Structure formats: structure tokens, C-alpha cells
Amino acid sequence: PSYFRKFRCLLRLPEPVDPTPLVRTEQTPARAMEFPNSKVDGNMDTIEELLRQAGVSDVEDYVILFHGDLGSGDRIGGARMRRCIERTPKRRFQYVIFIPGAFHIKMACADALWRIFLEKDESQKDDTSLYALLAILRPNDSSKITNGNGGYQLLNESITRIGIAERLGHWEAYIRDSQPHLRCSNLEEFAEREPTFDELNRVATLIVKK
Numbered sequence: 001p002s003y004f005r006k007f008r009c010l011l012r013l014p015e016p017v018d019p020t021p022l023v024r025t026e027q028t029p030a031r032a033m034e035f036p037n038s039k040v041d042g043n044m045d046t047i048e049e050l051l052r053q054a055g056v057s058d059v060e061d062y063v064i065l066f067h068g069d070l071g072s073g074d075r076i077g078g079a080r081m082r083r084c085i086e087r088t089p090k091r092r093f094q095y096v097i098f099i100p101g102a103f104h105i106k107m108a109c110a111d112a113l114w115r116i117f118l119e120k121d122e123s124q125k126d127d128t129s130l131y132a133l134l135a136i137l138r139p140n141d142s143s144k145i146t147n148g149n150g151g152y153q154l155l156n157e158s159i160t161r162i163g164i165a166e167r168l169g170h171w172e173a174y175i176r177d178s179q180p181h182l183r184c185s186n187l188e189e190f191a192e193r194e195p196t197f198d199e200l201n202r203v204a205t206l207i208v209k210k
Helices: 004-011 040-054 070-081 102-117 130-137 142-146 149-179 187-193 197-209
Strands: 064-066 098-099
Touching: 004 187, 004 197, 040 070, 040 187, 070 149, 098 130, 102 130, 102 149, 102 187, 130 149, 130 197, 149 187, 149 197, 187 197
Parallel strands: 064 098
Antiparallel strands: none
8 A cells, every 4th residue: 555655764774683894995906817717727717816916825714705606606616626635725725705796696596486486396286386376477477487488587576576465465464364453454444544653563573473
């Protein structure tokens, strides 16, 4: 219901738990390199060249975070496997810690949901399954998404919209079944009572605990 939109400005970011402190870091521009980063050897050469250009030599007691796409992460993992029998941590690339980007983390999460809830035939038989909801939301694309041919954007958008609908459904069921004194059978009737932001917070906390 549109009534709840006025509370959007009151929403705050979640409180951090054990946050990493902000520290000002120095940046060292690197020269262009002609290494084939599509291969494991190319990634190994790139890492060693970046350290050389930055003047970093002592990495025995440190870790260095490397950021890249999922392909880079796979090849860095392959490099560490290749060097696992070397004698020193530096030769084993033990100091290299791969950090994927937020976009690629979202891609990996969407892929995990697809593998768990859509890929197997057994996960498509329940009337309340993600597959059943997907058939309602995108009847013309459900087979394509289920077969893994829909692409990330279509899958991610479908998961997002179904998630929103499911959460609204939980709210409506809780208001109807667990709050009988409100005498509201749906969210529209609940909005007509003009609940305050504090009341919404209280109900949200009760839903989470339940």
C-alpha cells in the first residue's frame, strides 16, 4: 500500500557488527602489463609484477587482498594449488587472498538459489516452490530460467520480485492471523488504520522472532 512509502525516509542502514575500521591507504599506480590473465600462469605473473612495481618484497608474515571477477578467483586458486609443494609461503602464494566484487557475489548467490530451488525436478513439485511462483510471475520465461538459459539479469529480477511478494505475504498472514484485535484481513485494511513507524517496527520484530 502507498501509505507505507512515507516511512522510507526513516529507514536506516543496519547497525554494523564488528566492523573493519576505516584506514587511509596509499595507492601506487601500476604500469600496463602484457600478461594473459585468462590463464593461471598469466595471473601468477601479474601478481608477482604488481608486487615488484609496488616495491613489496617481504610478504612472509602478511596477506594481500586481490580483487577481481570470479574467473580471476578460480585462476588464483589454481595458482595456489600449483605452488602448494613449494618451500616458502611466498612461493606458495600463501599471502594471496582473493576478494570477489559485490556484483559477482550476487551472481554466485543467484546461481546457488537456482541450483537449490530450480535445477532439480524434485524441487519443482511443491505448489509453494520457487518454480511454482516463477510460473505465475513469468509464465513465458519460467522454462528458460529453470533450464539455466535465462541469464543472470532475468533470474536475479525474478528472485527479487518473488522475495518481495513473499515478505508481503508473511506480513499479511501475520496481521490477519496473529493480530485479531486489529481486525485486518489484508495489508490495505492495515494501512487504513495508519500505523506509526514504531508500530511497524514492533510488528516486524515479532514476525522475525516468529
